[in-house]
Amino acid sequence: MQESHTQYHQLKIPVPQEFENVFTYFYYAENRSSDPVTKTLLPSYQTIMLFCFGDNALMTTHEKNTVEVHQCIILGPVRQTFEYTLPAGTSILVANFKDDAFYRFFGKAVVSVHGIHPNEILQDNCFTELWNQISAFPSPEEKTAHILEFCRPYLQDQDEIIRLLSHFNDDALNPVKIIAEQTRRSERTIQQKQKEQLGYSAKEMIRYTRFLKAIKLIEKELEHQKKIEWFNIIDECDYYDQSQLIHDFKHFINLSPSQYLKFQSDICRSGSD
Structure with missing residues (x-):
């Protein structure tokens, strides 16, 4: 999927089938204007690795803490929105780790809401070298392909319990039980393993999945230029009432559903499809 504008360019890059249980997809954004551009990234409940090319990008968390991104940063699992600012001529490439893929690569799950350079986790300079290598590639697709090849030798096998958790899709049942x-x-x-390798609890994921379903339904309605039928969304997403829907929007993105509609053009979703 690609969205192309004169000043701001963004692109979602799918991964080959062999990496589908490792990454959802890669997200690329480039500021072609002469001024900084600020966008809001929706929560994905995935750990992300963000590469920056050009001047340092800025990330501002839900709590209004600002982090300067030089070359590469890891953040997650991303539970709430954050803003990113791209200076003129700057681009980013975001790898979205799926389920326990970050743990399988780095040997740990929870990173930091404020971000950390991957070299600090591995106590090695290899990601600086990786950034230098992918900087030489002109297209985001070539950069992505090189990152995938870099990751291939380091991935551990997936734990059986995590595999069952990742593929559990019955909303009416308790996956842990x-x-x-x-x-x-x-x-x-089961709970300990989930927290250790995924970085979040089953209860958190159920709440996020319900919220994400609401977002996708809203996006679908907007594509057809229809009026949003809020009570249909409440019913389809199994919310008790309108106040619970509003509460989840406030929790995840600090906006009401109606405010989300107003600012939707400035909000990006780099994670789950």
Whole structure:
């Protein structure tokens, strides 16, 4: 999927089938204007690795903390919105790690809401070298292909419990309880493994999935230029009432649903499809 404008260019780059359980897709954005451009990134509940090319980009968190991005930063799991500012002539390439892929690569899950350079996690300078290598490629697709090749040798096999959690798709059932019964483990063991390798709890993910479903329904309605039927969205997403829907929007993006519609052109979704 590609969106092209005169001044601001953004692109979602799909990954080959062999990497579909590692990354959702890569997100590329470039500021071609003569002035800085600020956008808001929706939460994805994924850990992201962001490469910056050109002048240093700025990231401002939900709590109004600003981080300067030089070359590369890791952030996540991204639970709430953050703003990013691209100076003139600057571009970013964002890798969205799927499920436990970050753990399989780095050996840990939770990073930081304020971000950290990957060299600090590995205690190695390899990501500075990777940034130098991909900077030489002219297109985001070539940069992405090189990152995938770089990652290939380091990925560990996926844990069976995490695989079951990642593929659990029955909203009416408790995944922790069901998988504990299937694997003859305690629910606490399942919860601990989920927190360790995914970086969030099943309860958090259920709430986020419901919110994301609402966002996708709104986007679908807007594509057809229809009036948003809020009570249909409340019903389809299993919200109790309108106030619960508003509460989730405030929690994840600090906007009401109506404010989200107003500012939607400035909001990007780099993570889940």
